[in-house]
Amino acid sequence: MLAVDVTGDAVKAKNGSMVAYDGQMAFKKLSGGGEGIRGMVTRRLTGEQMTVMEVRGQGTCWFADRASEINLVQLQGDKLYVESSNLLATDAGLRTGTSFTGLRGATQGNGLFTTTVEGHGQAAITSDGPAVVLRVSPQYPLIVDPGAYIAHQGDVRQSFQSGVTFRTFMGEGGGEAFQIRFEGNGLVYVQPSERNTIAGDV
Amino acid sequence: MYGAPGGGPTVYDPMTLPVDDNVNSYTFCVELKGSQWFLQKGKMIAYYGSIDFNGVGHGRLDRLVRTSFHSPLHASDWVVAEGSGKMLLADRAFDVNSYDLDDGNLTIRSGNLLAFQPSLSLKQSIVPGFLTLIGTGKFVAASNGPVVFMEPPLRVDPQALVGWADCPSPCHHYDHGYMTGVMGGLRALTGLGGASGEEHQFEFVGAGTVLLQSTEILMAEQATGAVPHEPGVPGSGAGAGGHGGPGAQSGAPRLPGQLGDLQRRFGL
Numbered sequence: 001m002l003a004v005d006v007t008g009d010a011v012k013a014k015n016g017s018m019v020a021y022d023g024q025m026a027f028k029k030l031s032g033g034g035e036g037i038r039g040m041v042t043r044r045l046t047g048e049q050m051t052v053m054e055v056r057g058q059g060t061c062w063f064a065d066r067a068s069e070i071n072l073v074q075l076q077g078d079k080l081y082v083e084s085s086n087l088l089a090t091d092a093g094l095r096t097g098t099s100f101t102g103l104r105g106a107t108q109g110n111g112l113f114t115t116t117v118e119g120h121g122q123a124a125i126t127s128d129g130p131a132v133v134l135r136v137s138p139q140y141p142l143i144v145d146p147g148a149y150i151a152h153q154g155d156v157r158q159s160f161q162s163g164v165t166f167r168t169f170m171g172e173g174g175g176e177a178f179q180i181r182f183e184g185n186g187l188v189y190v191q192p193s194e195r196n197t198i199a200g201d202v
Numbered sequence: 203m204y205g206a207p208g209g210g211p212t213v214y215d216p217m218t219l220p221v222d223d224n225v226n227s228y229t230f231c232v233e234l235k236g237s238q239w240f241l242q243k244g245k246m247i248a249y250y251g252s253i254d255f256n257g258v259g260h261g262r263l264d265r266l267v268r269t270s271f272h273s274p275l276h277a278s279d280w281v282v283a284e285g286s287g288k289m290l291l292a293d294r295a296f297d298v299n300s301y302d303l304d305d306g307n308l309t310i311r312s313g314n315l316l317a318f319q320p321s322l323s324l325k326q327s328i329v330p331g332f333l334t335l336i337g338t339g340k341f342v343a344a345s346n347g348p349v350v351f352m353e354p355p356l357r358v359d360p361q362a363l364v365g366w367a368d369c370p371s372p373c374h375h376y377d378h379g380y381m382t383g384v385m386g387g388l389r390a391l392t393g394l395g396g397a398s399g400e401e402h403q404f405e406f407v408g409a410g411t412v413l414l415q416s417t418e419i420l421m422a423e424q425a426t427g428a429v430p431h432e433p434g435v436p437g438s439g440a441g442a443g444g445h446g447g448p449g450a451q452s453g454a455p456r457l458p459g460q461l462g463d464l465q466r467r468f469g470l
Contacts, residue, residue: 069295071211072211128294128295129228129229129292129295130226130228131211132214132225132226132229132247132248132290133211133212133213133214134213134214134215134248134250134290135213135214135215137215140215140216140250141250142248142249142250143248143249143250143253144247144248145244145246145247145248147244147247148247148248148292187213188248190247190248190290191247191292191295192226192228192229192247192292192293192295192298193228193292193293193294193295194244194247194292194294
């Protein structure tokens with residue numbers, strides 16, 4: 001559960017994620033994720049739809065989503081890449097957008113696009129179990145299972161790594177046939193649980 | 203650099219990750235230094251360094267499998283991780299814990315075991331659906347909620363049982379009313395007239411330890427085929443399959459060309 005103190009300013013949150021509030025609050029649905037017509041069309045096209053509401057007022061508002069774990073991410077001008085289904089709330093000052101993820105998205109079962117959040121402020125992301133934050137640095141690249149990946153921030157390059165060999169097709173695969181490799185400088189958030197992915201079965 | 207600005211979440215890198223210990227209640231970190239670990243498929247969530255994952259049937263692992271893997275029914279669920287680096291393990295956001303065995307034995311529900319050191323040897327328990335670890339070494343197991351250790355004699359709910367160590371006598375126990383008369387049977391079958399759902403327990407007596415989880419929600423388990431069809435083997439009457447006869451137990455659990463467990467993979 002996430003408690004947000006609102007003092008006249010606004011918070012953007014996933015539609016329907018408010019569980020309680022005190023004080024005076026106004027909830028307004030933002031069509032198209034509050035990104036205007038262009039954002040709306042982009043999201044519709046990319047399948048990264050998210051219904052977002054704007055919460056404005058005075059008091060405290062509590063958000064929660066399916067009893068999943070909530071992780072706060074502090075952004076200082078950098079960019080956070082997160083799946084729209086994992087994004088719970090952002091400060092109104094943060095800009096959201098979509099970006100192409102390539103083959104990685106396909107292996108996660110989450111589509112080829114992902115949501116970006118940038119600016120200064122805090123964002124709340126959900127995960128199944130508390131997320132582990134792992135640092136990626138030039139001397140230590142990180143390899144992540146697509147099903148456990150939830151978000152990353154910073155200047156990180158990702159590449160897709162496949163271990164599919166003839167053994168995979170004979171039922172003797174290593175069980176970790178698809179992996180994402182992160183290189184550069186930044187942080188990667190992984191959850192202690194795996195989504196169902198195509199990759200999980202081979 | 204991206205740090206944790208005052209009070210943010212802990213950020214781990216290969217230096218600060220613990221060695222063979224829990225990162226948090228749900229994530230476990232294993233350090234590999236050219237060594238090997240057996241791992242249940244798909245439980246690795248991330249790693250640093252260079253680590254290879256190979257199926258248990260991989261030819262190069264033949265010797266390792268011969269000494270520490272005696273469970274052909276579960277062969278398609280296990281892989282061997284080798285290389286050097288640090289690897290994070292987790293399972294459906296369940297609690298994970300590591301246990302040390304010192305020349306001991308421990309039997310555990312097959313779905314709960316995540317990983318073990320090859321210094322232990324893994325065998326199928328006589329009790330279907332359970333695996334036994336024998337030897338000295340470390341293993342990692344998951345449970346839905348924290349694990350509670352209990353001393354026998356005791357009776358436990360079948361759904362809450364995770365495993366047991368050193369107990370010679372796991373057996374079924376049925377309450378008396380469950381078995382007497384037609385009405386007792388009907389009650390148990392239909393629930394009409396009030397069945398408490400607790401008429402059947404597992405009973406343990408003797409010296410040892412019993413491991414329980416604190417919910418009765420079981421981990422989803424995969425069907426693991428059937429034990430060799432032989433007289434005297436419990437559970438062997440059920441279902442077809444089980445082509446891993448006694449002869450196939452050591453070495454390669456499955457010959458190449460048999461298409462592995464394709465049927466199971468496609469849910470047939």
